[in-house]
Amino acid sequence: xxxxxxxxxxxxxxxxxxxxxxxxxxxxxxxxxxxxxxxxxxxxxxxxxxxxxxxxxxxxxxxxxxxxxxxxxxxxxxxxxxxxxxxxxxxxxxxxxxxxxxxxxxxxxxxxxxxxxxxxxxxxxxxxxxxxxxxxxxxxxxxxxxxxxxxxxxxxxxxxxxxxxxxxxxxxxxxxxxxxxxxxxxxxxxxxxxxxxxxxxxxxxxxxxxxxxxxxxxxxxxxxxxxxxxxxxxxxxxxxxxxxxxxxxxxxxxxxxxxxxxxxxxxxxxxxxxxxxxxxxxxxxxxxxxxxxxxxxxxxxxxxxxxxxxxx
Numbered sequence: 484x485x486x487x488x489x490x491x492x493x494x495x496x497x498x499x500x501x502x503x504x505x506x507x508x509x510x511x512x513x514x515x516x517x518x519x520x521x522x523x524x525x526x527x528x529x530x531x532x533x534x535x536x537x538x539x540x541x542x543x544x545x546x547x548x549x550x551x552x553x554x555x556x557x558x559x560x561x562x563x564x565x566x567x568x569x570x571x572x573x574x575x576x577x578x579x580x581x582x583x584x585x586x587x588x589x590x591x592x593x594x595x596x597x598x599x600x601x602x603x604x605x606x607x608x609x610x611x612x613x614x615x616x617x618x619x620x621x622x623x624x625x626x627x628x629x630x631x632x633x634x635x636x637x638x639x640x641x642x643x644x645x646x647x648x649x650x651x652x653x654x655x656x657x658x659x660x661x662x663x664x665x666x667x668x669x670x671x672x673x674x675x676x677x678x679x680x681x682x683x684x685x686x687x688x689x690x691x692x693x694x695x696x697x698x699x700x701x702x703x704x705x706x707x708x709x710x711x712x713x714x715x716x717x718x719x720x721x722x723x724x725x726x727x728x729x730x731x732x733x734x735x736x737x738x739x740x741x742x743x744x745x746x747x748x749x750x751x752x753x754x755x756x757x758x759x760x761x762x763x764x765x766x767x768x769x770x771x772x773x774x775x776x777x778x779x780x781x782x783x784x785x786x787x788x789x790x791x792x793x794x795x
Contacts, residue, residue, distance in 0.1 A: 494576040495655045495662065495670075497567060500755050511568045517763050518561045524770035525550035527784060534790070535783035541604050541619040546773060548628055549597040553766035556590035559583055560661040560762050567660070580662040581643055587661070587762070588639035591738070592689065596631025598731055599693040603627070605724050606700035610707045638689040645682060659755045661762070665742055686742070697731060722776075729772050737761040 500510055532538045532547040560583070567573045575583070607618050642664060649671040657666050668679055701724070708720045740757035774780040 494574045495580055495657050497564075497573045497575055497660055497662075498656055498658045499564065499567065499573060499660045500759070507568050511565060514561055514763065515565055517767050518557065518565070521557050521763070521767040522554055524767065525554045527787070528770050528773065528780070531780060531783035531787050534787050535779075538779060538783055541624045542601060542608075543779075544624050545597050545601045545604060545628075549594060549601070550770065552590050552593040552597060553769055556587070556594060557763055557766045559586040559590065564660040575662060580667075581647065584646060584662045584664060584667075585639045585643045588642050588664075589635045592635030592638045593631055594734060595690065595693045596634055597628070598727070598734060599696050600624075600627040600631065601727050602697040602700040602731070605727060606704055608723070609704050609720055634689070638685070641685055642682070645685070659758055661758070663741070663758060683742075690738075694735065701728070726773050726776060730769055733765050733768065733772075734761075737765055 501507075528550040529547045532543045563575070563583070604619055608615050611618065646664065646667060649667065651670050651672060655670055657663065657670070659666055664682065668682060704720075704724060708717055711717045711720060737757060737760040741761050774784065
């Protein structure tokens, strides 16, 4: 194919999850339902944490910020996909593609940073319980969120800058429902190996630091829990980390699946399934993971819903 200068690429064709006309209506209904559940579920977590003074702790402070990031994260892809199905106009402009890619990297990075902050919170709570109030003070919590913000902004802008230097071929079909960085790598006519190495090095750097901190935190946490002599104490300590561990595995597992699927089958829609898990299912499940086994969240939600019912 003849390479086309980047300034002449007007847009990309998003192939979506399926090209079958009969499947468009079911897909629209399923994703609309999942999106509404994601927004409502995460919004309820934010309101519950804000409403109940007993939840004004570092862990729930990070959780409410995570819920806010999840709402925006899934909103960068699903509304566009729903509109594409409704109008059958699956073109995304080059500028909007860069914006979408930037927002995805930013809020995905915020998720990663906040999950890391929550791991650090659990580390201090279990390994240094007597010093927990002094260490995890409001100033440090705010600083951790600010660091996550700056770290994510830097990550998203560097990736956006790299993509803006790509020279694309005339074939600009993306086998997904959003602008996916690994897929864009396979559309470029510039030096593919150099771009691939650069992008994945940046991903390893910005993704490796949070993962390393999480692994360090849980290594120390497990070591501390194993030193507890009481079986009941061990069980209680592990239960405080269960929800967070589930979110860690879900977030990083699906994120890794997106990149691996794009490497294995770049020209097929199989990677879109992994993308659905990463961009839609994970943000939708987070409120359920943190609320189903959490008595404090359940109690706060009951109070909140009861208060809202009184206004009707």
